[in-house]
Amino acid sequence: MKLLVFGQTGQVARELARRCPEGIFPVFLGRNEADLADPDSCAKAIAGHDCDAVINAAAWTAVDRAEAEEAAATVVNGASPGAMAGACAARGIPLLHVSTDYVFDGKGSAPFAPDHPTAPLNAYGRSKLAGEQAIRASDARHVILRTSWVVSAHGQNFVKTMLRLGTERPSLNVVADQIGGPTPAAAIADALFVAATALRDGALGGTYHFAGTPDASWADFARAIMAAADLPCTIADIPSSAYPTPAARPMNSRLDCSTLTRDFGIARPDWRAGLADILKELRL
Numbered sequence: 001m002k003l004l005v006f007g008q009t010g011q012v013a014r015e016l017a018r019r020c021p022e023g024i025f026p027v028f029l030g031r032n033e034a035d036l037a038d039p040d041s042c043a044k045a046i047a048g049h050d051c052d053a054v055i056n057a058a059a060w061t062a063v064d065r066a067e068a069e070e071a072a073a074t075v076v077n078g079a080s081p082g083a084m085a086g087a088c089a090a091r092g093i094p095l096l097h098v099s100t101d102y103v104f105d106g107k108g109s110a111p112f113a114p115d116h117p118t119a120p121l122n123a124y125g126r127s128k129l130a131g132e133q134a135i136r137a138s139d140a141r142h143v144i145l146r147t148s149w150v151v152s153a154h155g156q157n158f159v160k161t162m163l164r165l166g167t168e169r170p171s172l173n174v175v176a177d178q179i180g181g182p183t184p185a186a187a188i189a190d191a192l193f194v195a196a197t198a199l200r201d202g203a204l205g206g207t208y209h210f211a212g213t214p215d216a217s218w219a220d221f222a223r224a225i226m227a228a229a230d231l232p233c234t235i236a237d238i239p240s241s242a243y244p245t246p247a248a249r250p251m252n253s254r255l256d257c258s259t260l261t262r263d264f265g266i267a268r269p270d271w272r273a274g275l276a277d278i279l280k281e282l283r284l
Contacts, residue, residue, distance in 0.1 A: 001025070001200055004051040006034060006042065006084070007058035011152040012098060015189035016057060024193060027051070036060075036076040039083035046087035053196045054088055055096045056081055063102070063124040064246040070123035077127035082134025089140040094199040096192055101148040101180065101211070103129045106250020109179070111215075113256040114146070114207045122247035132207070143195045144207040145188070145260075148253045149221075151274070152185035153281040158218070162225045163282070166233035176219035176237035180253025181211030184274030191266050198264055208263070209255035212271030221271075228275055 001024050007013030008030040020026055027049060034045040036058055046054055059077055060066060066073040081097055088095040102125035103118040120126045135142050151159045165172055191210050199205055216224070222235045240249065260266050 001053065001197065002051045003027070003196060004046060004049045004054045005029065006036070006054070006056045009155070010057055010059075010061075011150055011155050011157065011185035012188050012192075013057040014154045015152060015185045016055065016192065019186060019189045019193070021193055024196075036080040037072070039075065039080045042080045043083040043087040046084060046091065051093065052200055053094045053096065054084060055192055055196065056084055057098055059098065060124070060127065063122065066123040066127060067246045070127065073123060073127040074130050077124075078130030078134060081131035082138065085135040085138035085140040085142065089138045094141040094143070094196070094205060095135065096143045096145065096196055096199070097131065097135055098188065098192075099132055099144050099146045100125065100128050101146055101253045101255055102250060103132065103146065104250060106252045108252055109254070111254040111256035112209070112252075114209055114259060121250055124247060141199060141205050143199060143205045145191065145195065146207065146209050146255065147183050147188055148180045148211045148255060149182040150185050150188065151182055151271075151278065153278045154185070158182070158221065159225055159275065159278055162222050163229055163231070166226050166229065166231040169233060171234045171236060172222065173236050173238045173242070174219040174222045175240050175243050176217045177239050178249055178251050178253065179215055179217050181213055181215050181255060181268070182221050182271040182274075183210065183212040184269055184271060184278070186277065187212070187269035187274060191260070194264055194266055203263070208260040209257045210260055210266065211255040211257060211268065212274065213268040215254050224272065224275065228279055
């Protein structure tokens with residue numbers, strides 16, 4: 001199967017490149033080949049490549065900056081995925097698109113099911129929801145994979161930030177009232193390969209959730225990182241109100257991933273095992 005992947009340097013794109021199964025042949029597009037700030041270039045890239053499916057692993061991920069640049073974020077996260085979907089529909093090939101728990105309002109404590117009403121709290125969430133809506137409005141067969149709290153040994157993410165700060169400071173204050181499932185980028189890549197193969201073989205697709213287990217607070221996750229890395233840095237729980245950010249964060253990022261297991265046989269990954277793999281790669 002020939003895959004066209006938007007993204008080269010992001011966490012998920014890197015893992016897609018490293019973990020590609022036998023019999024799958026990916027081509028990765030960087031910004032020079034397809035700029036997500038230019039939706040037409042994304043559509044033309046699909047039209048110009050011989051591929052059996054498309055994965056969009058690229059996005060505007062600067063959550064706080066999107067508050068001041070929502071129009072630009074919405075082009076990258078909304079208009080360009082829509083253009084990709086239109087180009088895929090024209091060729092009769094499926095699109096797999098990575099989205100986010102930020103399309104929800106984070107209320108309550110129950111895990112959000114894929115069909116739960118959306119109500120983003122911030123510009124980033126609204127831009128990602130625009131992309132989902134554009135994909136669904138196309139005639140392309142698709143999988144929208146919502147995930148949360150993505151981590152890996154690459155790029156900027158919570159694990160790497162905690163490791164850096166944990167070596168610099170004896171203690172850290174970390175938010176304890178936001179709850180979600182940390183998700184290894186490696187597991188997301190594996191899930192996308194499974195879903196792409198299923199779509200090629202006739203699966204209908206739809207919107208699904210995929211997040212690591214067990215659910216934890218950011219503070220819980222930070223303590224686990226320090227313990228696994230054998231760092232003496234202690235973690236103190238603080239409320240979100242003590243750590244204000246330009247973009248509001250959902251308090252509840254729990255995701256109900258049962259339909260992904262039902263339809264594709266993909267189980268939630270244990271983020272503790274994923275954390276161990278990340279630390280091993282970083283030689284910690």
